[in-house]
Amino acid sequence: MSEERNSVEAIKVAFETEFAKFSGIDLEAASLNEAELLLHEISELKILHTGKKSPIAGAMKLIGRIPPEERGSFGQFVQVVERGIVEAIGAVENGLRSRISLLKIELESLDVTIPGRRPRTGHLHPITILRQKIEDIFVSMGYAIEDDREIETDYYNFDALNIPEGHPARESQDTFYTTEGFALRSQTSTVQIRAMERRGVPLRILAPGRVFRRDTPDMTHTPMFHQLEGLCVDKGITMAHLKGTVTEWLKRMYGPDTVTRFRPSYFPFTEPSAEFDFSCFKCAGSGVFQGERCRPCKGSGWIELGGSGMVHPNVLRACGVDPTIYSGFAFGFGLERMTALMYSIDDIRHMFENDVRFLEQFS
Amino acid sequence: MDISYNWLRDLVETDLTADEVAAELTRVGLAVEGIHAHGCDLVFDIDLTSNRPDCLSHLGVAREIAVNQDLEIATGSSDAVADAAPNLVSIVHPELCYRFTARIIRNVKIGPSPQWLVDRLEAIGERSINNVADITNYVMHELGQPMHSFDLDKLTDNRIVVRRAKAGETIQTLDDVERKLDESMLVICDAEKPAAIGGIMGGLDSSITESTVNVLLEVAYFDRANIRSTSRKLNLATEASYRFERGVDIENLIRASNRAAKLTQELAGGTLGEFINVYPTKSTPKTVESPDISAAVQRLTGLTIETNECVRILSALGIMPVDRSQIPNLRSQIFVSPSWRHDIAIEEDLVEEIARHAGYENIAAELPPVFGAGEYQPNEPREKRLRRVLADMGFDEALSYSFIDTRHDEIFETVPNLVDSDLTEQFITLQDAVIDGAVRMRPSILPGLLDAVRLNLNHQRRDIKLFELGKVFAAAAGEDSPPKEQKLLAIALIGGEIRQNKAISERDLDFYDAKGSIEAALAAVSVDNVSFIPAVVRHLRQGQAARIQVDGRDVGSVGRLNDDLATTYKFRQSIFVAEIDLQTVLSIEQAPLAYRPLSIYPGIVRDISFVVGRNVSFDDIRDSVAEMNFALCRSTTYVDIYEGKGLAEGERSLTIRLEYRSDERTLVEQEVEDVHSQIVVGVGKKLGISYRV
Structure with missing residues (x-):
């Protein structure tokens, strides 16, 4: 039997010789490349020295030559040697694997503070943002949003609005005319008339849109701007409803503590007329x-915002509405002015320059 | 307008402090914008509305203060103090000069004004000239009545003729300008020639100088519309014309004349001479009938104010009820508007007078009763989505002026069906511009967007995507038809694809970015039957331009800006633009969404590459596949296009993916292979192209 033992011993020695380079290995010092190379080599060693075709597996076949009473101890011996080989390889393999995965984690760790992969988002124009916000409020209060022609006849821009020929507001230095004699609407009040003609009364509308005045562009003027105008006509409508509606809207815009102030004023298309102010959103008045x-x-402490009043009976009559039965209020203001106030924009011309540095500040 | 606190207190003995006066004036509608000190006086800066010319004087402002304080106004005498001199004045055209008074003051000594007068005038921003000139100015600011002093000795025959100017007549006005007059203008003449343009400005020749001894003081009333038209024609607006065209108090003339005469006597030592008051055109006082003034106030303002209080406020303002004591039970009243108010015509005007003095602050704030449901404009929900999608794709929203330069006319092709080429005048033009050259109502949004791109490039932005939604304009056929207005969407993009917070771009933008943006925008508004057809478009570069069709209708174009235009704008990178008729697109009715059941059988895909020349497009191949109508072939999608190595010049390898599927069974390889090879061969034959194996 010693012959057989000797051959098993020889297998063990042969393995140990080949394994020698792994036994003293310093895993902590191995680079990723070295570790991967060693792992490759140890896998080859594993194929050679473990499995069914390995020398130690072959040694098990020698058991037939061993006298039956010694087979037990020989078998045990072979198993010990085999386990020794498998464990030695396994230990190195595991060591290398964890070293590799550690090095890989380090290598593949990211700078998570680098900006995420996100397409640049564009921005809506501040006028659009404000318009949508106000539209939402008024739609929730039962108003229909309306718009209409931007190039109008004198009738809709003036006559129907109780601005007869010769009225200072009609002087051509304020209004653009086309060569054909049409007027660029100088206020969105034109929409009041067209909406009343189309819808009849009672009605509640809000009309946002572009308007045009012959102002040379400067810090506070542009020849084109946006107005927003509200109109409510029904039986029994009073200035109290005007105050209530404007106040409710401004509270929803700027918070429940907002207060409003109405001052007597003059507009041809309203009587009585009022300008409305609201408590400053920044300093709370x-x-x-x-x-x-x-x-x-x-x-x-006050922001002067717009004009308002009870619709002039001549305007109602022009739309076929009987002012002895119906009354209504109207109010209007400029969106550019409101935007400029909200964001302390000192030059209103920025609104139409489309400088991206300006536009991208709003969302 | 500047109003002096001290001066005001000469007219009305109020106990209110300057701050209280300011608050009260603002409350009743004479908005005080500020108070500043001038010596020992305080001056109110009042922003006066155009309907209240009666408040263009200290007297008018004093009246407003007096209403709620129940105070008397100190007014001078309105009695004529001298004998008439019938030959002194004749009015030839009384329809333009309703009333004219003239007073002679002899032996005046022209000199500087006393300090108190200088102070008063300077407090309200007026400059002292000499005692006689200052007096007329002073009385105008006190009583609201403009007046003019002539040097009597320079008036031929020492008399006045008020008439229309003769064609070709001229006058050298006080500002040393020679003015051409016409027959629509009213002039104050001596026996021979114009000495003043009535109500607007005096003539230089007849003006007061240091050597003037005898003065003729004119205090008159002119037709408002005529003053306005003359002032516009001559482009000459003065403090006098400003007041006359808005309306002064025709019954205030003698008082104003007396006041000026008395001051002249005191300050320039003259003796009062003849006086004449010619008043050919009298108008009856305006009356307003009010069935129930208290009810009207309630109806329009919600304020409850007793009739007595209504009448008290109106009376305090000079709006007097006609005595109705004969029929005491009737609430109906007739009110007479005072001669200084030109704005009181209807019951609503009375309501405003009462409401502003009762106080707008006392009007309640309440919401009107509930009314129907609110609604957006019909296209707004879709436009909102469109804006959002474009913004999400990196486009910033632009708004540009509706007027542009006419030089863009021939350069930019407009969207289909906007411009009527049969018309001689196809575009809309403004009579004049406030921005240089911008008289054209834009038929395209693109020039505005390209200007914006240029501006941003100037500010070192390289990568820019902009969109705008707005109206364009064109002439409409037919006499008197209003111009066409059409809402469009336009986009412009230049530079590279950029990421948020990343300094450099990922890749350069190209035609397909522009096209994709339009496709995404249209998909956002539920429009998907869109095709792009190679086309020649004026402002686009040939070979990189397409017409856009929705449901077979031309709605716009997309492509790369042509080189000439790019050079004009100094664009060094390729820039891509698109413009579509959004209004038409949104009006095309969309088929309701139809659900397709999900197939339970797997599909099989096959890719195939065709070698194509420039004359065969992806759409040609896709349409050929579709025409063969194989039930198993479900879709044709684009994979990629390649040119270069392995291909002849002008050739491209276009790879497509075909998907085969049955709804009844799992397909076997062989039947897919059969159909696929038939399709490949069929397409190849139809289009005359080969495929790569």
Whole structure:
């Protein structure tokens, strides 16, 4: 039997010789390349020294030559040797694998602060944003949004709005005319007339749109701007409803503490007429913001926003509405002005320059 | 307009402080924009509405203060103090000069004004000239009545003729300008020639100088519309014309004349001479009938104000009820508007007078009763989605002016069916522009967008995507038809595809980015039957331009801006633009969405590459496949296009993917192979192209 033992011993020695380069290995020092190469080599060693075709597996066949009483101890011996080989290889393999995965984790770790892969998002124009916001509020209060022609006849731009020929508001220095004699609408009040003609009364409409006035562009004027005008006609409508509606809208825009102020004024298409102001959204009406004179309201605490009033009976009559039965209120203001106030934009011309540095500040 | 606090208190003895006066004026509609000190006086800056010319004086403002304080206004005498001199003045055209008073003051000594007068005038921003000139200015600001002093000795025959100018007549006005007059204009003449343009400006020759001894003081009333038209024609607006065209108080003339005469006596030492008051055109006072003024106030403002209080406010403003004591139970009243108010015509005007003095702040704030449901404009929900999708794809929303330069006319091709080529005048033109050259109502949004791109490039932006939604304009056929207005969508893109917070772009944009953006925008508004047809478009580069069709209708174009235009704008990179008739697109009715059941059998895909020349397109291949109508062939999709190595010049390898599927069974390889080879061969034969194996 010693012959057989000797051959098993020889197998063990042969393995140990080949394995020698792995036994003293310092895993902590191995680079990823070295570790991967060693793993490759140890896999080859594993194929050679373990499995059914390996020398140690062959040694098991020698058991037939061993006298039956010694077979037990020989078998055990072979198993010990085999286990030794498998374990030695396994240990190195595992060591290398964890080293490799550790190195890979390090290698593949990311700078998570680099910006995410995200397409650049564009921006809606501040006028659009404001218009949509106000439209949402008024639609929820039962208003229909309306718009109509931008190039109008004098009838819709003036006559029907109780601005007869000779009225200062009709002087051509304010209104653009085409060579054919049409007027670029100088206010969205034209939509009031067309909507009343089309829809009849009672009605509640909100008309946002482009309007045109012959102003040379400067910090506070542009020859084109956007107006938004509201109209409510029904039986029993009073100025109290005007105040209530404008106040409700501004509270929803700027918060429940917002208060409004109505001052007597004059517009040809309303009687009585009023200008409306609201408590400054920045300083809450105090006129002082962070210890300094508040900018949007110029320290007054009030933002002067627009004009309003009870629809003039001549306007109602022009639309076939009997002013002895129906009454209504109207109000209007400029979207550019409101935007400029909200964001302290000192030059209103930016609204139509389409400078991306301007546009991308709004969303 | 500047109003002096001290001056005001000469007219009305109010206890209110300057701040209280300012608050009260603002409350009743005379908005005080600011108060500033001038010496020991305080000056209100009042923003006056155009309907209140009666408040263009201290007297008018004092009246507003007096209403709620129950105060008397100190007014001068309105009695004529001298004998008439019938030959002094004749009015030839009383339809333009309703009333004219003239007063002679002799032996005046022209000199500087006393300090108090200088102070008063300077407080309200007026400059002192000499005592006589200052007096007329002073009385105008006190009583609201413009007036003019002539040097009596320079008036031929020492008399006045008020008439229309004769054609060709001229006058050298006080501002040393020679003015041509016409027959529509009213002039104040001496026996021979014009000495002043009535109500607007005096003549230089007859003006007061240091050597003037005898003065003729004119205080008159002119037709408002005529003053306005003359002032416009001559492009000459003065403090006098400003007041006359808005309307002064015709019954205030003698008082104003007396006041000026008295001051002249005091300050320039003259003696009062003849006086004449010619009043050929009298108008009856305007009356307003009010069935129930208290009810009208309630109906329009919601305020409850007793009739007595209504009448008190109106009376305090000079709007007096006609005595109705004969029929005491009737609430109906007739009110007479005072001669200084030109804006009181209907009951609603009375309501405003009462409401503003009762106080707008006392009007309640309440929502009107519930009414129907609100609604957006019909296209708004889809336009909103479209805007959102474009923004999400990196487009910033632009808004540009509706007027552009006419030089763009022949350069940009407009969207289909906008411009009527049969018309001689196809575009809309403004009579004049406030921005240089911008008289054309834009028939295209693109020029505006390209200007914006240029501006951004100037600000070192390289990668730009812009869109705009807005109206364009063109002439409509038919006499008097209003111009066409059509809402379009336009986009412009240049540079590279950019990511948020990344400094450099991923890749350069090309035609397919523009096309894809349009496709995505249309998909966002549920329009998917879109095709792109190679086309020649004026502003686009040939070979990179397409007409856009929706449901077979031409709606616009997309492509790369042609080289000439790109050079004009100094674009060094390729720029891509598209413009579509959004209004038409949104009006095309969309088929309702139909659900397709999900197939339970797997599909099989086959890719095939065809070698094509420039004359065969992907659409040609896709349409050929479709025409063969194999039930198993479900879709043709684009894989890629390649040119270069392995292909002859002008050839491209176009790879497509065909999907085969049955709804009844799982297909076997062989039947797919059969159909696929028939399709490949069929397409090849039909289009005369080969395929790559």
